[in-house]
Each structure stands twice: as structure tokens, then as C-alpha cells.
Amino acid sequence: MKLDMRKKLAREPFEEKIRKVGQLVRLAKTFPRRNNAVARQAPARTSAR
Amino acid sequence: MLIDEPSANLPLAAVLRAASDLVTANLIEDWALGGALAAIYYVEPFATYDADIFFIPADKGLSAGLPAIYAHLQAQGWQVECEHLMVRGFPVQFLAASGLTEEAVREAQRIEFQGVPAKIFRAEHLIAIAASVGRQKDKARIEQLLQQADLDKAQLENILQRHKLKLPTL
Numbered sequence: 001m002k003l004d005m006r007k008k009l010a011r012e013p014f015e016e017k018i019r020k021v022g023q024l025v026r027l028a029k030t031f032p033r034r035n036n037a038v039a040r041q042a043p044a045r046t047s048a049r
Numbered sequence: 050m051l052i053d054e055p056s057a058n059l060p061l062a063a064v065l066r067a068a069s070d071l072v073t074a075n076l077i078e079d080w081a082l083g084g085a086l087a088a089i090y091y092v093e094p095f096a097t098y099d100a101d102i103f104f105i106p107a108d109k110g111l112s113a114g115l116p117a118i119y120a121h122l123q124a125q126g127w128q129v130e131c132e133h134l135m136v137r138g139f140p141v142q143f144l145a146a147s148g149l150t151e152e153a154v155r156e157a158q159r160i161e162f163q164g165v166p167a168k169i170f171r172a173e174h175l176i177a178i179a180a181s182v183g184r185q186k187d188k189a190r191i192e193q194l195l196q197q198a199d200l201d202k203a204q205l206e207n208i209l210q211r212h213k214l215k216l217p218t219l
Binding site: 003006007009010012014015017018019020021022024025027028 | 091196
């Protein structure tokens with residue numbers, strides 16, 4: 001994201017920003033990042049068909 | 050105040066109200082919101098999973114009065130999970146302030162959040178605290194604050210000098 005957009009977000013009222021933090025946390029819990037260690041253990045894709 | 054079902058929103062107002070109640074109950078002298086949630090006051094919102102309340106203990110003993118604080122909040126319906134107190138499923142850490150963090154509490158900015166009066170660390174103190182901790186995420190926080198917050202550069206320099214801190218190379 002561009003710096004001017006990030007600065008614009010930073011200027012939003014605190015209550016609005018906290019509401020967005022709540023949304024981000026909910027999203028992160030719904031779609032957790034894939035653990036890197038698990039990703040490394042996953043079978044590699046090959047081009048073989 | 051009874052704490053009930055999990056809420057979709059962060060229960061920050063309940064956290065701030067509870068911290069003020071601790072002053073009224075003479076369990077702490079003063080307090081302020083620090084950590085990531087305080088940084089979000091000055092920068093773009095980002096995901097964070099707990100709230101850090103820094104307090105100046107009323108009890109100057111080794112435990113900083115934490116057992117009484119926990120007992121008080123548990124009586125209000127808060128739950129304990131590891132080092133966190135939980136309100137509506139949201140973890141809150143109560144951290145005894147000293148040195149730089151005590152100064153940050155005493156000089157914190159007064160705000161109002163959803164009608165609840167509160168205190169929040171100033172951006173200059175958040176930068177100095179992050180510089181003193183020095184993890185990767187603290188460097189990222191410093192960079193964010195330097196880019197996005199309206200800083201009092203002279204005040205930041207003064208805090209860094211007095212606490213013998215330097216900003217990391219970013």
C-alpha cells in the first residue's frame with residue numbers, strides 16, 4: 001500500500017481504527033497464515049502429470 | 050460490571066474502564082495504554098491480539114500488587130489465561146511500569162474512547178520503548194511511527210538521550 005494511503009488511514013479516528021483492528025483479528029482467525037514449517041513439509045508440486 | 054459473552058468488537062472500552070476502576074480501588078496509582086494498541090492511535094490499523102496496560106503500582110513490593118489486581122478483576126468476571134487476564138475473550142496484560150515506561154505513564158496523553166476517559170502513551174515514548182526492546186517487530190513499529198505519526202522530534206531526541214537509547218538502522 002502506498003505511503004499516502006497509509007498516512008490517510010493513520011489519520012482516521014481511533015474508534016474507527018479499533019473497529020478495523022477487530023475486523024483484522026477476526027479475519028486472521030478465520031483464515032490463519034499457513035505455518036512455514038508445515039509448508040516446508042508439504043509435498044512439492046511437480047510438473048509431472 | 051459483569052463480563053458476558055464474546056463480542057465481535059475489541060472490548061477496549063471495558064479494558065480502559067477496568068484500569069480506571071483499579072485507581073479508584075487504590076490498587077494502582079496511575080496507568081496508560083501502551084503497546085500495539087497505543088501505536089494504532091498514531092498509525093494505520095493492524096492486527097494485534099492483546100492490550101498492554103502499564104501501571105504504576107500502589108503497592109511498592111516485589112509483586113507490584115498484581116495478586117490484588119487479579120483478584121479484583123476476577124471478581125468482575127475477568128478470567129485468567131497464562132499471563133493474560135481475559136475480557137470477552139480478549140487478552141489483556143497488566144505490566145508494572147518502571148524507568149522509561151513509568152515516565153511514559155506519567156506523561157501519557159489523555160484521550161476519551163467511546164466516552165471512557167483514558168491515558169495513552171505518546172508516540173515519542175512508544176518509539177523510545179521500542180528502541181529499548183529492539184525486536185524485529187519493534188523496529189517495524191519505529192519505522193511506522195516515524196513515517197506516519199506527527200512527532201515532536203525535539204521531545205523524541207530528549208527522551209532517547211536521557212535514557213541512553215539510539216534508534217536502530219531501519
